[in-house]
Amino acid sequence: MSERTLVLVKPDGVRRGVVGEVVSRIERKGLTLVALELRTLARETAEAHYEEHSSKPFFGELVEFITGGPLVAMVVEGPRAIEAFRALAGATDPVSATPGTIRGDFALEIGENIVHGSDSTYSAEREIKLFFPELG
């Protein structure tokens, strides 16, 4: 049983030049790329993407950051792809993230933690629809 997840290389990851590294880790794991696009998010898309965090004190900062430069959006497919990519990404706080994970290897700040991966089948479906409506 295959599933799909939305992966973002956030603007810090693009700026740092680790897009290839992230794609390489996804491919090495055996996951498949279904869609991939470089784009700069409109504020409304960013707010919709992070709507579950809209009441958090860091929401404004989060939206500014994610719209602040181009990002790479991907749809990634494979068996338990959601959980598999979250494992590759590592913990949200990159200082706690295990070395060997993307965040554990490339980041230090929670607000600039390189990648996003959907956290459930519900989120994946919602986020894929938001970024790649043509795949629906």
Ligand code: GDP
């Ligand atoms: P994720 O699913 O691991 O990405 O983490 P969450 O869904 O909890 O949070 C979404 C994103 O918001 C994280 O990846 C962080 O980049 C950012 N974030 C979470 N907590 C904080 C915080 O306390 N401060 C700031 N500036 N950003 C945060």
Ligand code: MG
């Ligand atoms: Mg999340």
